[in-house]
Amino acid sequence: xxxxxxxxxxxxxxxxxxxxxxxxxxxxxxxxxxxxxxxxxxxxxxxxxxxxxxxxxxxxxxxxxxxxxxxxxxxxxxxxxxxxxxxxxxxxxxxxxxxxxxxxxxxxxxxxxxxxxxxxxxxxxxxxxxxxxxxxxxxxxxxxxxxxxxxxxxxxxxxxxxxxxxxxxxxxxxxxxxxxxxxxxxxxxxxxxxxxxxxxxxxxxxxxxxxxxxxxxxxxxxxxxxxxxxxxxxxxxxxxxxxxxxxxxxxxxxxxxxxxxxxxxxxxxxxxxxxxxxxxxxxxxxxxxxxxxxxxxxxxxxxxxxxxxxxxxxxxxxxxxxxxxxxxxxxxxxxxxxxxxxxxxxxxxxxxxxxx
Ligand code: SAH
Ligand code: SF4
Numbered sequence: 411x412x413x414x415x416x417x418x419x420x421x422x423x424x425x426x427x428x429x430x431x432x433x434x435x436x437x438x439x440x441x442x443x444x445x446x447x448x449x450x451x452x453x454x455x456x457x458x459x460x461x462x463x464x465x466x467x468x469x470x471x472x473x474x475x476x477x478x479x480x481x482x483x484x485x486x487x488x489x490x491x492x493x494x495x496x497x498x499x500x501x502x503x504x505x506x507x508x509x510x511x512x513x514x515x516x517x518x519x520x521x522x523x524x525x526x527x528x529x530x531x532x533x534x535x536x537x538x539x540x541x542x543x544x545x546x547x548x549x550x551x552x553x554x555x556x557x558x559x560x561x562x563x564x565x566x567x568x569x570x571x572x573x574x575x576x577x578x579x580x581x582x583x584x585x586x587x588x589x590x591x592x593x594x595x596x597x598x599x600x601x602x603x604x605x606x607x608x609x610x611x612x613x614x615x616x617x618x619x620x621x622x623x624x625x626x627x628x629x630x631x632x633x634x635x636x637x638x639x640x641x642x643x644x645x646x647x648x649x650x651x652x653x654x655x656x657x658x659x660x661x662x663x664x665x666x667x668x669x670x671x672x673x674x675x676x677x678x679x680x681x682x683x684x685x686x687x688x689x690x691x692x693x694x695x696x697x698x699x700x701x702x703x704x705x706x707x708x709x710x711x712x713x714x715x716x717x718x719x720x721x722x723x724x725x726x727x728x729x730x731x732x733x734x735x736x737x738x739x740x741x742x743x744x745x746x747x748x749x750x751x752x753x754x755x756x757x758x759x760x761x762x763x764x765x766x
Pocket of ligand 1: 606
């Protein structure tokens with residue numbers, strides 16, 4: 411997937427090594443990202459010998475689909491196999507009035523940044539199996555292109571909320587975002603991309619200092635160190651005060667609203683106290699709160715609170731002066747709980763003979 415890891419300057423450099431003029435870079439990028447060509451032989455304005463050289467050196471291999479779930483106008487989850495046979499998940503959330511409660515033309519792709527995750531949050535399927543490796547920039551961009559082609563419609567929104575912790579694969583993530591954002595690349599506005607992090611303070615601070623107007627979502631899931639420590643080991647390294655401070659820095663630098671993701675877990679973080687504190691944190695930062703009833707994950711015991719309890723939590727947060735929504739639609743396992751499909755597949759592959 412190196413072909414999708416290269417920025418314009420990289421192509422210019424590679425081409426000059428091949429004794430080719432720089433303008434070929436623009437031609438190649440136009441084919442890859444504007445016309446979405448997936449074969450070198452289709453790039454008819456490149457000389458045939460160059461096409462041959464390029465196809466030998468930079469094979470274009472779309473991500474291999476292993477499994478797909480969901481269909482039609484609902485969410486579709488794709489399980490992809492990478493060149494080294496590792497599995498990742500990508501989710502397509504099509505424009506759907508039913509999902510957003512209002513007419514929306516947002517076609518969102520939820521992208522993975524790593525194979526597995528090292529952070530081991532206690533409710534999350536992605537971390538259950540540990541961390542395998544970082545995705546390359548090309549594998550990140552490749553998910554966008556592949557799902558776009560499979561979905562048949564142009565995607566206009568990206569959330570880095572798939573498997574893995576994007577801030578722990580920071581360099582490749584930024585390289586991928588550069589390609590997705592650039593006018594010579596995909597050309598998607600940075601405001602249409604959201605990075606979700608469990609709270610890696612150095613990444614948040616670094617991103618705050620970048621000119622890129624990419625959006626930030628914080629997986630908070632607890633309004634105190636006590637609760638966060640119970641379910642998110644990352645909080646021991648970057649406690650809440652440090653995290654909120656870095657968030658304040660982000661908001662100040664970018665002049666943007668950030669989002670707090672808060673999954674509701676029965677008898678754990680769903681108390682009125684947590685709701686009040688959460689509201690206070692959000693109000694201070696002008697952050698928006700997304701409440702998400704947690705999904706059950708095979709092998710983990712957490713349950714979501716019943717609906718009246720969810721609604722009570724929401725109303726306490728709102729009374730606390732914060733802007734909050736509760737995800738209530740059916741099939742709400744949409745982008746959340748990524749990693750489950752892979753986990754199921756890993757299990758069934760382990761039990762059965764490999765397909766090839
Ligand atoms: N590592 C990053 C991004 C990937 S997780 C992060 O943690 O933010 C994407 C979102 O899915 C996070 O908000 C995560 O907390 C949430 N999630 C994980 N397990 C879940 C579950 N069982 N139910 C609901 N949401 C879950
Ligand atoms: Fe990793 Fe995010 Fe899952 Fe935590 S919630 S284990 S950081 S993917």
